[in-house]
Amino acid sequence: MKNVAIVGGTGYGALELIRFIEGHDYLKLTQIISQSQEGHLLEEMYPHLATYIDAPLEAFDFIKIRDKIDIVFFATPAGVTKEMLPQFLDSPIQCIDLSGDLRLSNPSDYEKWYGGKPASQNLLDNAVYGLSEIYPNEIQGAHICSNPGCYSTASLLGMIPAVQNDLIDTSSIIIDGKTGVSGAGRKTSIMTHFSETNENVKPYKIGKHQHIPEIEQYLSKEANQSVVINMTTHLIPMTRGLLCTMYGRLNQSINVQEVHEIYQKFYQSHPFVRVRNLESYPATKEVYGSNYCDIGVYIDERTRQLVVISAIDNLVKGAAGQAIQNANLMNGWPVDLGLRQIPVFP
Amino acid sequence: MKNVAIVGGTGYGALELIRFIEGHDYLKLTQIISQSQEGHLLEEMYPHLATYIDAPLEAFDFIKIRDKIDIVFFATPAGVTKEMLPQFLDSPIQCIDLSGDLRLSNPSDYEKWYGGKPASQNLLDNAVYGLSEIYPNEIQGAHICSNPGCYSTASLLGMIPAVQNDLIDTSSIIIDGKTGVSGAGRKTSIMTHFSETNENVKPYKIGKHQHIPEIEQYLSKEANQSVVINMTTHLIPMTRGLLCTMYGRLNQSINVQEVHEIYQKFYQSHPFVRVRNLESYPATKEVYGSNYCDIGVYIDERTRQLVVISAIDNLVKGAAGQAIQNANLMNGWPVDLGLRQIPVFP
Amino acid sequence: MKNVAIVGGTGYGALELIRFIEGHDYLKLTQIISQSQEGHLLEEMYPHLATYIDAPLEAFDFIKIRDKIDIVFFATPAGVTKEMLPQFLDSPIQCIDLSGDLRLSNPSDYEKWYGGKPASQNLLDNAVYGLSEIYPNEIQGAHICSNPGCYSTASLLGMIPAVQNDLIDTSSIIIDGKTGVSGAGRKTSIMTHFSETNENVKPYKIGKHQHIPEIEQYLSKEANQSVVINMTTHLIPMTRGLLCTMYGRLNQSINVQEVHEIYQKFYQSHPFVRVRNLESYPATKEVYGSNYCDIGVYIDERTRQLVVISAIDNLVKGAAGQAIQNANLMNGWPVDLGLRQIPVFP
Amino acid sequence: MKNVAIVGGTGYGALELIRFIEGHDYLKLTQIISQSQEGHLLEEMYPHLATYIDAPLEAFDFIKIRDKIDIVFFATPAGVTKEMLPQFLDSPIQCIDLSGDLRLSNPSDYEKWYGGKPASQNLLDNAVYGLSEIYPNEIQGAHICSNPGCYSTASLLGMIPAVQNDLIDTSSIIIDGKTGVSGAGRKTSIMTHFSETNENVKPYKIGKHQHIPEIEQYLSKEANQSVVINMTTHLIPMTRGLLCTMYGRLNQSINVQEVHEIYQKFYQSHPFVRVRNLESYPATKEVYGSNYCDIGVYIDERTRQLVVISAIDNLVKGAAGQAIQNANLMNGWPVDLGLRQIPVFP
Structure with a gap:
């Protein structure tokens, strides 16, 4: 003890x-x-x-x-x-x-x-x-x-398998983040004032979120090259939950089954990362109060973009x-x- | 096992x-x-x-x-x-x-x-x-x-100490209940349709809720007399949580400290019922996901009404x-x- | 102009x-x-x-x-x-x-x-x-x-027809109020902090709400006798809307059709008070953003309580x-x- | 008339x-x-x-x-x-x-x-x-x-000034959409069931949203070339509001003041499109119940991405x-x- x-x-x-x-x-x-x-x-x-x-x-x-x-x-x-x-x-x-x-x-x-x-x-x-x-x-x-950081956790767990395996052009990474209000802590502010946060979606700290350099530091390390990302974060009218939708241009002729298999293998010995079945995608409520990071992968064949979606409880x-x-x-x-x-x- | x-x-x-x-x-x-x-x-x-x-x-x-x-x-x-x-x-x-x-x-x-x-x-x-x-x-x-039942649990735990101790006129009991939407289960309906439930408070099943006879049956048993209650239930825009605000006319010259002590003694060996400190009252978020029933008591000296408030997670x-x-x-x-x-x- | x-x-x-x-x-x-x-x-x-x-x-x-x-x-x-x-x-x-x-x-x-x-x-x-x-x-x-005041408007419009017509024992009036968070204004506080207000119902200012004496003053005037009420107010996880559920013991053998007719006549020339049809009750969303006060009436035959429900947009x-x-x-x-x-x- | x-x-x-x-x-x-x-x-x-x-x-x-x-x-x-x-x-x-x-x-x-x-x-x-x-x-x-369509309106109003003025590489457009639940109409479903939609963010119809070809059709027309986009849509726990965060790689050395001026001129005679001041971005609550489309522009200098954010009330x-x-x-x-x-x- x-x-x-x-x-x-x-x-x-x-x-x-x-x-x-x-x-x-x-x-x-x-x-x-x-x-x-x-x-x-x-x-x-x-x-x-x-x-x-x-x-x-x-x-x-x-x-x-x-x-x-x-x-x-x-x-x-x-x-x-x-x-x-x-x-x-x-x-x-x-x-x-x-x-x-x-x-x-x-x-x-x-x-x-x-x-x-x-x-x-x-x-x-x-x-x-x-x-x-x-x-x-x-x-x-x-x-x-x-x-x-919370965004860093969801983003890195979502993107590291892709960059380690050189699946995507690392100069093309875009992360669109959505988070509940508890991430802002207990300090009161207009940003966390119920009447103006409820029934509202708003972007915040555009291009300035302090988790950006943290994500870049570890994506760069895992990609073995300097990675610069574009991240936009949004405040969502809920208390808990964080979801990142991540985009990267595929640089090889891989299909979604192969990408899915790479992700599954990557996390097979890690109980808290659950790679969703193909065509199933994470939702923040499905990790509420728990230590899971759920990850889903999709390939948009028309644009050859890899879309990775990860969800966590930001406080867990x-x-x-x-x-x-x-x-x-x-x-x-x-x-x-x-x-x-x-x-x-x- | x-x-x-x-x-x-x-x-x-x-x-x-x-x-x-x-x-x-x-x-x-x-x-x-x-x-x-x-x-x-x-x-x-x-x-x-x-x-x-x-x-x-x-x-x-x-x-x-x-x-x-x-x-x-x-x-x-x-x-x-x-x-x-x-x-x-x-x-x-x-x-x-x-x-x-x-x-x-x-x-x-x-x-x-x-x-x-x-x-x-x-x-x-x-x-x-x-x-x-x-x-x-x-x-x-x-x-x-x-x-x-969920309303029955919150109501009975809140009122039984009062009726057992003959604190209130049992013909005067009014229960005003508020519940989150999960109580209606997973069956979809307009009543549970997000767009019409969000940003809305509405009464439902007025005078017809099936927990009414259940509450009366056990209040009658504990009061040793036939008790008939008036209960109105309301749907609140939240997933979980149930709060009952209960009113009964005091039939003796007791003060709130004495009532509070009666409640505390009543539940002192029961870990899941937490009688709140005087001037502190329950809120559903404070029992979220847990098996607690929090209870607060108040006496409105001007009308000599006992007000008992109990909160539970309706699903727990x-x-x-x-x-x-x-x-x-x-x-x-x-x-x-x-x-x-x-x-x-x- | x-x-x-x-x-x-x-x-x-x-x-x-x-x-x-x-x-x-x-x-x-x-x-x-x-x-x-x-x-x-x-x-x-x-x-x-x-x-x-x-x-x-x-x-x-x-x-x-x-x-x-x-x-x-x-x-x-x-x-x-x-x-x-x-x-x-x-x-x-x-x-x-x-x-x-x-x-x-x-x-x-x-x-x-x-x-x-x-x-x-x-x-x-x-x-x-x-x-x-x-x-x-x-x-x-x-x-x-x-x-x-907001509670006063909903309460008085709901109860004045009853007390003017001497339908209820004025010493028995209980008002259970529920309001959205915007009533607390733009000043930030833990009470209005999204993370603790969302998914939560909590009573506040129990027995101390400053609209109580205002309601009593005008109910007394309309009843031609001193009226003392018991009001408990609750904060609901929504931005707008206020609903009062009001209880009073009937002091005559009137039925709900008659009460309904009294209310309809009382407000027939007032476009902003809408007396709901029998067995239909107000919901705050149905007055959202508008100047209406919707009122519903019910008699609980088992307890001979009159239940009046009124809903307004608290900001309108x-x-x-x-x-x-x-x-x-x-x-x-x-x-x-x-x-x-x-x-x-x- | x-x-x-x-x-x-x-x-x-x-x-x-x-x-x-x-x-x-x-x-x-x-x-x-x-x-x-x-x-x-x-x-x-x-x-x-x-x-x-x-x-x-x-x-x-x-x-x-x-x-x-x-x-x-x-x-x-x-x-x-x-x-x-x-x-x-x-x-x-x-x-x-x-x-x-x-x-x-x-x-x-x-x-x-x-x-x-x-x-x-x-x-x-x-x-x-x-x-x-x-x-x-x-x-x-x-x-x-x-x-x-609702997504089409927000997306096209946001991107047409950019593609008409040839500001971005049209093969790089990514649209990340967030919408309230009312867009799904009044038909009940698990997708719109309060208990599972509240406190939840989830992607839906990934790569399959029927507004995609509509957006492409008119972006292609305005760009004078075939445009294929990648759009991912998300359901947000609110009734109304739709926000699109749109990304495109700049193909010229323009700065954000110049982009902002282009957008302002583009919409100067259109009362319902409000181009936000620089460093101010739209939020869905700020168009709630109204016919406005608010648009904000940002350039991420580190990645040379143009980020355009547009917000509308999806029902208006x-x-x-x-x-x-x-x-x-x-x-x-x-x-x-x-x-x-x-x-x-x-």
């Missing part, structure tokens, strides 16, 4: 971490840290957690963490872990960072897409990228794990679920420990 | 049974029965179940069930179990009926509120009413369990979750086995 | 005023006033108004209003008009106040339910209550009109639409001028 | 026609035709129309139409007008067909994408394509007008609103007669 702390304990990422840790055989939630709500009970803010969490929220205190905690999940906004994590480098504590601070290996990319000073090179060098299905070996035994496979999956990998536990939950449907 | 069959395996009740059985230590899903879809895989209809269910749907065959099944859940529409269940009376198989066929002890009530011929008196005599928190002793060791505590809870009780297992899941929030 | 100004020009009430004024034959929108956004174009905040409003938002300046404006709509939060309106008392400008400042004739009620200092007695004495169908004579020619008949209707009445124009729009369905 | 009949009077297209005809100065709704509901009142099915429509629904009878009707709107499913319209060819009655029967000039395209026998060549030859902003001269004085500019606009054009009336309504927001 490992003792777990969550830093940033009042956001939606933390809520999902708590939900999955509760059902995990080897993880014990020992401490929840929130600078802003120190001393309060989490149930004051979230009555649905009554009976689950007794201890009050605590301020961050490295000494206290060092003495009793084995694994820390950082469910913090961008900009926090780059300051907090250096002191963990010399400790044996496993750190899993759900924020974007350690995702970009090139510091100047961080400055450009996130703004502000990037994490130190030393910290970046010590972090592995936690895209569980793609980098399981790197993650196993890792000390610091940088959990991928796109955040807390994958973080637990990485904790499993880091510790050599079964990858689906605590995560084998059927999607909540309907 | 008990072998489980689900009859009516393609409806929403069955889906939730499957979800909870999957995480249950002592239940093994062995057979799923659907007359209309015999031979098909459930994943054809519900791709989100891919990797969970391999066996095809089967036709109902009592002999096959008798040989290998220990517990049968009937997630069937009204009118089915009254025909199917008699042959189970002489078998040791535990039967849990999620339909309304066995809920009304007076056959003429069934004819009036459901229409059609009621179940045989013998069958009715052999069924216990599975309101888990109220009748745990009757349920323990039962052979046939009639699982309560209002159907499949309570059915699992009853299976636990029938078998003497911990009441929360397989059900200790934190609500999915947000 | 009358020149119109809107004070509080950036809220949802103002948006709907603009929408209806645009199609009104005798009203010309001349000035939009917003202290906080002075100098900005409304289309910066609301791109859907592009091509409709050219002039920038202006600061409030009584002198400028006095010189060119005939009618002012105050779509301001509570607490503003009690300060602004006194200077209009000696001018010929017609003032329609959509806030709650002038609704309660007893200043101590304002202090209790709204908090803060009430409007001056002089101001209160000069304001008529703009419940258009009930007080058309008082409104005609009025100088200052206090536009009713519950705010801006009724304000235009009052402007029509104040000026002796046809009551439905600029308002004869079919509900937007589906 | 022209007498109007609607054929297919019980669908959502008809509802919106009725709503706009009601506010139109020169159109009088004289007859509503529904084979399936002959003799019934429309308000039985749609209570929100009470007080608007008195006459019962009638069966189709050409003789009766010929004697009293000037304009017929066919709001019928595919396959009806190709049979009904031939008899109108020799009459002076103006016919506006909202179905897909006359949209494809190549009969073999109809067979391929719609299935079934296409309309006669004579009928096709006599129909003009009613994309109001692009073909106003052809529509003026037309006898038979084929109203465009995508169906009934544009049909009224075409009636205005056919009769030489102001193009915005009866249509100048501010979007319903929020």
Whole structure:
């Protein structure tokens, strides 16, 4: 049994971490840290957690963490872990960072897409990228794990089989993303105001989404060449769910059965990626509350475009679920420990 | 380990049974029965179940069930179990009926509120009413369990402490119910057609809801007098969730702290009923996907009305979750086995 | 043609005023006033108004209003008009106040339910209550009109025929209200945060809603006796729409046909109140975007309760639409001028 | 004043026609035709129309139409007008067909994408394509007008300025469409079942949408070369609204200011197409209930992709609103007669 702390304990990422840790055989939630709500009970803010969490929220205190905690999940906004994590480098504590601070290996990319000073090179060098299905070996035994962004997870799982197998012209990739509102967190804004979000579809952060360089970094790595993508993201009137529709021009005379077989083989040993049957395509409700990434493939014969569609629950496979999956990998536990939950449907 | 069959395996009740059985230590899903879809895989209809269910749907065959099944859940529409269940009376198989066929002890009530011929008196005599928190002793060791209706669960759990303790004039009870659309099942209709249900609140079955006599039957029993209620039900633009706002005129000079204490004591040993703190009230999202019934109490001093508000997930505590809870009780297992899941929030 | 100004020009009430004024034959929108956004174009905040409003938002300046404006709509939060309106008392400008400042004739009620200092007695004495169908004579020619609250409009239109005709025991009235989120305005909060409001029904302001004393004041007046009600309000996951389900114990041996006839006669000359056919009940979508109040009546014979259900669009008949209707009445124009729009369905 | 009949009077297209005809100065709704509901009142099915429509629904009878009707709107499913319209060819009655029967000039395209026998060549030859902003001269004085599909309207208005001006490589066009559920009409199905559509985004008809050949036909015409597109359509959990995100590779060194200027000039005399300011993009809620098509343009400098985003209300500019606009054009009336309504927001 490992003792777990969550830093940033009042956001939606933390809520999902708590939900999955509760059902995990080897993880014990020992401490929840929130600078802003120190001393309060989490149930004051979230009555649905009554009976689950007794201890009050605590301020961050490295000494206290060092003495009793084995694994820390950082469910913090961008900009926090780059300051907090250096002191963990010399400790044996496993750190899993759900924020974007350690995702970009090139510091100047961080400055450009996130703004502000990037994490130190030393910290970046010590972090592995936690895209569980793609980098399981790197993650196993890792000390610091940088959990991928939600769009990055859906996009990379959808496109890596294609670029690794050189199926498409990598200069032609277009990603059209749709996400529910919970991705914006609990901070209130007009963007997340019910009256203006309900019955509405709107694009946002066009060409500026901070997951773009993250996707490019790992597509480039897997394609063995520099990949630049065009991604447009849209806000959808639902709480959870993220669907990416991805387009790439085929550069060989492959048919859809062959592409489908490539995808199936690619993910055959990975329980959380479900390649849909041919002519069946993912829907976000079919992964609701679960750690699955469902992927469907289609070839538009008229334009010779490959269309790949992937769906995740942005708060689970796109955040807390994958973080637990990485904790499993880091510790050599079964990858689906605590995560084998059927999607909540309907 | 008990072998489980689900009859009516393609409806929403069955889906939730499957979800909870999957995480249950002592239940093994062995057979799923659907007359209309015999031979098909459930994943054809519900791709989100891919990797969970391999066996095809089967036709109902009592002999096959008798040989290998220990517990049968009937997630069937009204009118089915009254025909199917008699042959189970002489078998040791535990039967849990999620339909309304066995809920009304007076056959003429069934004819009036459901229409059609009621179940045989013998069958009715052999069924216990599975309101888990109220009748745990009757349920323990039962052979046939009639699982309560969704409105009945929320209403009875909310009002029984008041009527047992003679807090209110039982002739004054008004129940204003609000439910999500999944309560209407998977059958398509204009009532459940997205375009006309979204951005809409509408009353339905005014004064005619078939849960009314069920609520009256058990309120009368607990009040030791005949109770007649006025219930109006409303359809709300959401998938899951059911909230009852219940009104009764206080017949004694009690204050809200005292009422609150009565409720807290009443449910203190029942993990799935959470009496909210004073001045905190339930919301359906706070029980989403879980087996909780949250209850809040308020006294309107100006009119001396007691207002009790209860919230459940209609598909869980209002159907499949309570059915699992009853299976636990029938078998003497911990009441929360397989059900200790934190609500999915947000 | 009358020149119109809107004070509080950036809220949802103002948006709907603009929408209806645009199609009104005798009203010309001349000035939009917003202290906080002075100098900005409304289309910066609301791109859907592009091509409709050219002039920038202006600061409030009584002198400028006095010189060119005939009618002012105050779509301001509570607490503003009690300060602004006194200077209009000696001018010929017609003032329609959509806030709650002038609704309660007893200043101590304002202090209790709204908090803060009430409007001056002089101001209160000069304001008529703009419940258009009930007080058309008082409104005609009025100088200052206090536009009713949204719950008050739906509740009073639903219950006044019953209490005027002494159909029910006035001490038994219970109002269960359900409203969409737009009633909370544009101010962001967790209460209106999409992720927590969607797929959720929750009660709010239990026993404390500021429309309670307003409803009691006018029910008392029409019943010729002091009426105290019990009202519980609920937030529903939709943008627009408000539905009140109202309960009262019948105090005479009347049947539902007779009650229905009373209601039909009561509203026969009022185009915006539509009494539904027997056994047909209102739904909020059926009044969406329109100035209608639909009313249905039912008698629960088993409990001898009268159930009255009324539905409005909270931003139209519950705010801006009724304000235009009052402007029509104040000026002796046809009551439905600029308002004869079919509900937007589906 | 022209007498109007609607054929297919019980669908959502008809509802919106009725709503706009009601506010139109020169159109009088004289007859509503529904084979399936002959003799019934429309308000039985749609209570929100009470007080608007008195006459019962009638069966189709050409003789009766010929004697009293000037304009017929066919709001019928595919396959009806190709049979009904031939008899109108020799009459002076103006016919506006909202179905897909006359949209494809190549009969073999109809067979391929719609299935079934296409309309006669004579009928096709006599129909003009009613994309109001692009073909106003052809529509003026037309006898038979084929109203465009919803996706076609949004896509063509968005892409025609680009292809006419040869801004993009026409072999690179990708259209990612998102639509609300009302586009599927009133016919119930699992696809439109609230419980499975709410909190869900799903692709549908991938590569098979019948608007694809329609879009290609008119893009080819405007580009003066054969254009083949890749379109993927998605169902979004909202009732109304359609948004197309369109991608095309720039084939010249133009910047976004220049593209924006081209679009603004292109639509400067067309009141219903609103080109958004630079860095502002459309959202479906901002055109809700109105006849606007809002268009935004963006250039992704990193990939040299042009991104065009267009939003319409699928039932208005995508169906009934544009049909009224075409009636205005056919009769030489102001193009915005009866249509100048501010979007319903929020």
